[in-house]
Amino acid sequence: MRTNYHTHTARCHHASGADADYVEAAIQAGYSVLGFSDHCPWPFKDWFTVPVRMDWDELPGYIQSIRALGEAHKNRLTVLCGLECEYFPQHLSTLKEMTSQVDYLILGQHYDTTADVQAFVGDLPDLASSRKYLDLCVEGLSTGLFSCIAHPDIFLLPFNEFSPELASMSRYLCRAARSMGIPLELNLYGVRKQVRQPWEGYPSGLGYPCPAFWRIAAQEGCTAIIGVDAHTPDALRDPELPLMAAMYLDALGIERVEQLRRGNKL
Numbered sequence: 001m002r003t004n005y006h007t008h009t010a011r012c013h014h015a016s017g018a019d020a021d022y023v024e025a026a027i028q029a030g031y032s033v034l035g036f037s038d039h040c041p042w043p044f045k046d047w048f049t050v051p052v053r054m055d056w057d058e059l060p061g062y063i064q065s066i067r068a069l070g071e072a073h074k075n076r077l078t079v080l081c082g083l084e085c086e087y088f089p090q091h092l093s094t095l096k097e098m099t100s101q102v103d104y105l106i107l108g109q110h111y112d113t114t115a116d117v118q119a120f121v122g123d124l125p126d127l128a129s130s131r132k133y134l135d136l137c138v139e140g141l142s143t144g145l146f147s148c149i150a151h152p153d154i155f156l157l158p159f160n161e162f163s164p165e166l167a168s169m170s171r172y173l174c175r176a177a178r179s180m181g182i183p184l185e186l187n188l189y190g191v192r193k194q195v196r197q198p199w200e201g202y203p204s205g206l207g208y209p210c211p212a213f214w215r216i217a218a219q220e221g222c223t224a225i226i227g228v229d230a231h232t233p234d235a236l237r238d239p240e241l242p243l244m245a246a247m248y249l250d251a252l253g254i255e256r257v258e259q260l261r262r263g264n265k266l
């Protein structure tokens with residue numbers, strides 16, 4: 001069964017193609033389930049001037065468009081409407097409000113707002129900041145609102161070497177996800193961005209997916225779901241990368257999850 005729950009739309013300003021083109025690509029590629037999970041809006045305009053997400057007033061149109069496509073193609077493909085969201089404790093009520101309107105959420109914690117100023121996870125300055133970031137992720141997972149954690153190894157971006165500290169931080173996140181029965185996402189956007197052979201990490205610094213992280217995930221008995229993280233319809237047409245990802249997880253002995261489940265409609 002071919003599924004993908006991580007798909008963006010042009011609304012996030014860094015993806016392209018019409019919503020219908022993603023659906024068409026998924027049908028051609030033989031998917032059974034296509035879940036859209038565009039970057040959710042947040043109501044605080046002052047903080048998020050970086051245009052990497054839909055505007056607040058685009059949310060109803062997004063949901064409407066995905067629902068209409070689902071209805072139109074229901075005999076060929078299950079189309080789900082989700083969102084990729086951060087967890088910001090101060091906006092929990094907004095998060096719950098969004099949850100009630102969609103099929104599922106994936107936790108994509110790109111920013112840490114435990115400080116006054118938002119910081120991109122890849123720019124966090126030291127281990128202490130990254131630890132706080134991971135605490136935020138674990139707290140987010142424990143709300144029970146998220147069906148999986150997207151690119152769980154993205155917190156490794158600021159570092160050059162996989163140290164014992166980073167190993168224990170990886171273990172902390174893996175254990176938390178495992179204990180809550182939440183799958184980790186093996187993110188193929190990360191692979192597509194890598195310039196060397198996939199799975200070997202970035203030439204400088206640690207990229208995602210990070211092999212050292214995934215070895216720990218295997219030791220901790222985590223489950224995993226493969227996420228295309230499509231920012232173009234063509235990303236869904238690539239048959240090779242999901243296959244490589246599946247072989248990679250199988251070789252590590254990590255159980256693959258193909259369908260997301262949660263207290264929603266999946």
Ligand SMILES: [Zn+2]
Pocket residue numbers: 084108109110150151
């Ligand atoms: Zn993401």
Ligand SMILES: [Zn+2]
Pocket residue numbers: 006008084108229
């Ligand atoms: Zn994404």
